[in-house]
Amino acid sequence: xxFAVELTISVLLLIGGLFVLVGSVGLxxxxxxxxxxxxxxxxxxxxxxxxxxxxxxxxFHLQGHVSINELLITLFLVITAPVTAHILAKAxxxxxxxxxxxxxxxxxxxxxREQLPPEKNGQSKEKT
Amino acid sequence: xxxxxxAFPMPSHSLMLLIVWLMINSTVSLGxxxxxxVLAIAIPLLCAPxxxxxxxxxxxxxxxxxxxxxxxxxxxxxxxxxxxxLGPLRKIKPGFVAVPxxxxxxxxxxxxxxxxxxxxxxxxADVSKDQKWLYVHVLDMPDNEQEVIDLIxxxxxxxxxxxxxx
Amino acid sequence: MLDISVILVxxxxxxxxxxxxxxxxxxxxxxxxxxxxxxMYINSIALIxxxxxxxxxxxxxxxxLLIAMLGFVSSVAFGKYLLRxxxxx
Numbered sequence: 578x579x580f581a582v583e584l585t586i587s588v589l590l591l592i593g594g595l596f597v598l599v600g601s602v603g604l605x606x607x608x609x610x611x612x613x614x615x616x617x618x619x620x621x622x623x624x625x626x627x628x629x630x631x632x633x634x635x636x637f638h639l640q641g642h643v644s645i646n647e648l649l650i651t652l653f654l655v656i657t658a659p660v661t662a663h664i665l666a667k668a669x670x671x672x673x674x675x676x677x678x679x680x681x682x683x684x685x686x687x688x689x690r691e692q693l694p695p696e697k698n699g700q701s702k703e704k705t
Numbered sequence: 706x707x708x709x710x711x712a713f714p715m716p717s718h719s720l721m722l723l724i725v726w727l728m729i730n731s732t733v734s735l736g737x738x739x740x741x742x743v744l745a746i747a748i749p750l751l752c753a754p755x756x757x758x759x760x761x762x763x764x765x766x767x768x769x770x771x772x773x774x775x776x777x778x779x780x781x782x783x784x785x786x787x788x789x790x791l792g793p794l795r796k797i798k799p800g801f802v803a804v805p806x807x808x809x810x811x812x813x814x815x816x817x818x819x820x821x822x823x824x825x826x827x828x829x830a831d832v833s834k835d836q837k838w839l840y841v842h843v844l845d846m847p848d849n850e851q852e853v854i855d856l857i858x859x860x861x862x863x864x865x866x867x868x869x870x871x
Numbered sequence: 872m873l874d875i876s877v878i879l880v881x882x883x884x885x886x887x888x889x890x891x892x893x894x895x896x897x898x899x900x901x902x903x904x905x906x907x908x909x910x911m912y913i914n915s916i917a918l919i920x921x922x923x924x925x926x927x928x929x930x931x932x933x934x935x936l937l938i939a940m941l942g943f944v945s946s947v948a949f950g951k952y953l954l955r956x957x958x959x960x
Binding site for chain 1: 872873876877879880883884886887888890891893894899900901902903905906907909910913914916917920921923924927929932933935936939940943946947950951953954
Binding site: 596600609611616618620622644646648649658660666669670676681685693 | 725728729731779780782783786787790791794797798799800801802803818819820822823826828829830831833834835837838840842844846850
């Protein structure tokens with residue numbers, strides 16, 4: 578295996594690992610649930626994508642043909658990660674999880690929980 | 706024609722099942738193509754009664770373009786979120802926004818909600834019952850929240866509208 | 872060089888898993904715990920793939936795919952259960 582290929586794989590793996598780590602740091606560090614949702618869903622998906630592409634390049638050099646399984650895992654994760662995030666956000670709304678003090682437009686939480694359209698006077702409040 | 710539509714209630718799904726089967730086994734050998742074809746015929750026949758009618762993709766080329774736009778945005782989103790997470794937490798100003806929807810069907814709304822979740826600083830939280838409003842949680846809210854709504858509407862919703870032609 | 876970077880990334884992933892476990896233990900709300908569990912699934916997929924590179928074998932992809940699917944289904948099932956759980960309103 579040539580040096581350039583090893584370098585490519587290493588860089589991809591390191592970028593992936595770094596993003597996964599950042600996602601987990603965000604999960605631990607941020608203050609309320611809705612904010613915490615952002616870190617793992619986004620950062621972890623890209624981080625895993627990086628590791629999967631690195632693994633794909635490596636397997637290509639090991640076997641001589643492209644193995645598409647990794648692509649399938651990436652595709653699956655890109656499709657499912659938003660669904661999980663949406664379901665968890667919905668569950669959080671339903672269970673009335675506390676939000677951060679400075680969260681804006683808190684009045685929308687009540688209407689979102691009931692799945693009603695936002696109230697008209699609420700909208701005028703938003704503007705001010 | 707009648708026989709065809711009865712044997713393949715969902716032609717695109719059948720094709721996708723075959724392709725995914727071949728991808729899982731990562732071969733194109735005859736045996737796996739035959740087995741995949743059998744599965745691709747049998748599974749849609751079993752699942753056809755469960756299906757909810759959806760509007761299909763009318764412009765595949767635009768859909769492909771949309772996928773690339775979203776992929777680029779995912780990378781940008783990750784960099785932004787990483788910077789926000791590692792930076793001082795006092796800078797994060799979260800908030801909720803209600804985005805008015807203009808899409809008539811559930812599949813386009815699902816696609817929009819998924820894109821909103823994957824792209825910079827926003828997570829979709831809920832859809833109102835009449836499917837006219839999408840509630841979005843914003844990680845770092847700009848002072849004027851109309852910016853977020855405009856971004857979602859102009860960048861994603863208009864493209865989805867073109868793809869599904871509704 | 873590849874061996875060193877694989878071990879380095881494995882260390883990063885293990886630290887990430889410890890953070891997730893910490894959030895799983897302290898999570899003030901049950902939704903936090905589910906989110907931590909979901910992140911743990913994804914991190915363990917990454918760890919398994921890395922183990923495949925370390926052992927120079929493509930055998931572990933099936934395991935990774937299975938964890939991805941089961942993780943998604945279980946997270947959604949937990950979320951659905953929470954959505955049904957309180958219908959007292």
